Amino acid sequence: MTPEALQQLGQRIGQLRRQRHWSLSHLAERAGLAKSSLSRLEQGNANPTLDTLWRLAIQLEVPFAELIIDDPAPLDEGGVTARLIERGRGTPVVEAWWMQCRPHACRRAEAHGAGIREHASVISGRLLVGSEGEERQLGPGEHCDFAADRRHLYRGDDEGATFLLTIVYPQRPL
Amino acid sequence: MTPEALQQLGQRIGQLRRQRHWSLSHLAERAGLAKSSLSRLEQGNANPTLDTLWRLAIQLEVPFAELIIDDPAPLDEGGVTARLIERGRGTPVVEAWWMQCRPHACRRAEAHGAGIREHASVISGRLLVGSEGEERQLGPGEHCDFAADRRHLYRGDDEGATFLLTIVYPQRPL
DNA sequence: GCCTCGCGTTCTTTATATCGAACGATGCGA
DNA sequence: TCGCATCGTTCGATATAAAGAACGCGAGGC
Numbered sequence: 001m002t003p004e005a006l007q008q009l010g011q012r013i014g015q016l017r018r019q020r021h022w023s024l025s026h027l028a029e030r031a032g033l034a035k036s037s038l039s040r041l042e043q044g045n046a047n048p049t050l051d052t053l054w055r056l057a058i059q060l061e062v063p064f065a066e067l068i069i070d071d072p073a074p075l076d077e078g079g080v081t082a083r084l085i086e087r088g089r090g091t092p093v094v095e096a097w098w099m100q101c102r103p104h105a106c107r108r109a110e111a112h113g114a115g116i117r118e119h120a121s122v123i124s125g126r127l128l129v130g131s132e133g134e135e136r137q138l139g140p141g142e143h144c145d146f147a148a149d150r151r152h153l154y155r156g157d158d159e160g161a162t163f164l165l166t167i168v169y170p171q172r173p174l
Numbered sequence: 175m176t177p178e179a180l181q182q183l184g185q186r187i188g189q190l191r192r193q194r195h196w197s198l199s200h201l202a203e204r205a206g207l208a209k210s211s212l213s214r215l216e217q218g219n220a221n222p223t224l225d226t227l228w229r230l231a232i233q234l235e236v237p238f239a240e241l242i243i244d245d246p247a248p249l250d251e252g253g254v255t256a257r258l259i260e261r262g263r264g265t266p267v268v269e270a271w272w273m274q275c276r277p278h279a280c281r282r283a284e285a286h287g288a289g290i291r292e293h294a295s296v297i298s299g300r301l302l303v304g305s306e307g308e309e310r311q312l313g314p315g316e317h318c319d320f321a322a323d324r325r326h327l328y329r330g331d332d333e334g335a336t337f338l339l340t341i342v343y344p345q346r347p348l
Numbered sequence: 349g350c351c352t353c354g355c356g357t358t359c360t361t362t363a364t365a366t367c368g369a370a371c372g373a374t375g376c377g378a
Numbered sequence: 379t380c381g382c383a384t385c386g387t388t389c390g391a392t393a394t395a396a397a398g399a400a401c402g403c404g405a406g407g408c
Contacts, residue, residue, distance in 0.1 A: 001225040009224075019260060024356060034397045039357060049221045049365075049395070050183075050242075051175040061257055065239030068224075085259065085272060086336060088298030094314045096297050096338055098259060098270075119295060119317060121340050123270050124262030140268045141342030143293060143317075162260060164270055164338055166295050168315030198386060208367045213387060223365070223395075 005068075007044035012067060014042045016060045031055040079105025080154055082165075097165040101127065101156030108132075108153045115170035118148040125161030129154050138163075181218035186241060188216045190234045205229040253279025254328055256339075271339040275301065275330030282306075282327045289344035292322040299335030303328050312337075 017027050024042070028035035032055055040046040057064045079102040088094040099120075101107075120129045121143035129144065130136050132151040136144050146152060148167065191201050198216070202209035206229060214220040231238045253276040262268040273294075275281075294303045295317035303318065304310050306325040310318050320326060322341065 001228040005228075006224075020258070021261065023354075025354075035356075036358075036398075037396050040395090043357090047223045047225045047395070049223050050180075050227065051221045052396080053224065054175040054179075064242050068238050085338075086297050088314050088336065092315050094297045096272075096295075117315070119315075121270075121293060121295065121338070123260050123268045123340065140262050141266050141291070141293075141340070143340075162262065164259075164295070164340065166297065166315070166317075166338065197384080199384075209386080210368075210388075211366050214365090217387090221365070226366085 001047065003044070006046065009068060010042040010044040010046070013038075013056060013060070016062060017042075020060070027056070027059060030059045078107045079156075080107040085164075093169045095167045095169075097167070099154070099163050099165050101125070101154055101161045101163075103156055103158055103160040105160070106153060106155040108151065109148070111150050111152075112148045112167075113169070114149050116148045117145060117168045118152070119143065119145045119166045119168070120154075120163050121165075122161060122163045125159045125163075126157045127154065127161040127163055128157070129163075175221065177218070180220065183242060184216040184218035184220070187212075187230060187234070190236060191216075194234070201230070201233060205233045252281045253330075254281040259338075267343045269341045269343075271341070273328070273337050273339050275299070275328055275335045275337075277330055277332055277334040279334070280327060280329040282325065283322070285324050285326075286322045286341075287343070288323050290322045291319060291342045292326070293317065293319045293340045293342070294328075294337050295339075296335060296337045299333045299337075300331045301328065301335040301337055302331070303337075 017024065022030075024038055025035050028038040031038075033052060037046070037048075037052065038056075041048055041052070053067060054064065057067055060067075081100045081102075083098045085096040085098050087096075120127065120138065122138045122140055124140050127138045128135050129138060130146040130152060131148075132153060134146065135153065135155075136146075138144060191198065196204075198212055199209045202212040205212075207226060211220070211222075211226065212230075215222055215226070227241060228238070231241055234241075255274045255276075257272045259270040259272050261270075294301065294312065296312045296314050298314050301312045302309050303312060304320040304326060305322075306327060308320065309327065309329075310320075312318060
């Protein structure tokens with residue numbers, strides 16, 4: 001087991017923990033671990049047993065494999081990070097993306113194929129989004145639809161923004 | 175970690191080993207383990223460290239996840255699986271969930287706190303969703319908003335459904 | 349100011365996963 | 379037959395993962 005992989009694992013656990021706004025002590029208690037063990041693990045110098053990882057996966061509500069496997073490198077353009085969550089297999093084809101704009105980051109996207117629409121739903125921060133000339137300002141809990149077969153953009157404000165994006169392809173792409 | 179899961183893991187490793195016509199000693203040597211350790215592991219009374227599993231996965235040439243028969247623990251009620259993707263830290267607080275309804279599964283949710291709204295966005299399958307009495311049928315790429323401070327439900331049809339759900343809390347919960 | 353609490357880290361101690369040696373069983377050739 | 383492999387198991391010794399106590403730090407409250 002490489003040190004880098006252990007490091008990654010630790011970071012991943014810490015990330016999932018913070019997403020839930022849990023303190024290290026809290027997660028340790030929920031999982032029935034000593035917080036010292038969890039601390040070492042998150043720092044990346046530990047070689048945890050299966051049981052330990054299992055307990056954490058249960059509490060964090062993630063499939064076990066997700067803790068270890070490094071997810072495909074999220075692509076990042078101009079301060080906007082995108083990670084594919086899911087791609088449907090029905091008709092129309094729909095993709096779900098987890099998106100994050102760093103503060104003041106702005107991404108201008110070229111027109112996609114005809115008929116493609118997108119739908120953005122903000123989780124935190126404020127986001128300017130939409131077809132060029134018809135952008136809308138969205139806050140947490142707000143969402144909007146727009147046509148993606150024209151130039152469009154995503155822009156975070158002072159605090160950046162985290163949002164879900166679904167892309168709807170009118171017929172099977174490619 | 176349940177004894178059954180450990181048992182399963184051991185059987186799985188033994189199975190993969192025998193598929194390759196390797197003796198226990200041989201695999202142990204290749205992986206740099208004591209054969210006693212491997213023996214105990216295959217019998218299902220061991221709690222291996224991540225490093226140990228890692229070495230075995232490499233020698234057996236299987237993705238790590240394949241060793242652990244995936245028995246994840248996202249919360250699951252009545253055939254509806256939910257996994258938290260992200261929780262915002264702004265105001266209002268917004269949670270993003272990845273949801274999956276098995277075919278014909280139906281989940282009736284009680285009223286949440288006052289003012290809470292939800293927003294569902296379908297990735298694949300067809301979903302009946304909404305406040306009780308005002309349900310809507312959604313297909314891939316469609317979405318809708320509804321009040322969650324009343325009884326509401328999620329129901330997949332013949333093929334089940336995968337969708338994103340955002341929950342918007344008017345003020346900080348708890 | 350002081351006190352208390354919860355945070356995450358770093359120690360020491362304890363439990364246990366791994367190791368290495370020895371074992372009985374089985375197969376095979378001399 | 380015996381002798382010598384190799385198999386998988388079991389045992390005591392050792393390395394180390396996890397537990398538990400103590401630490402320094404920062405945020406409130408009085």
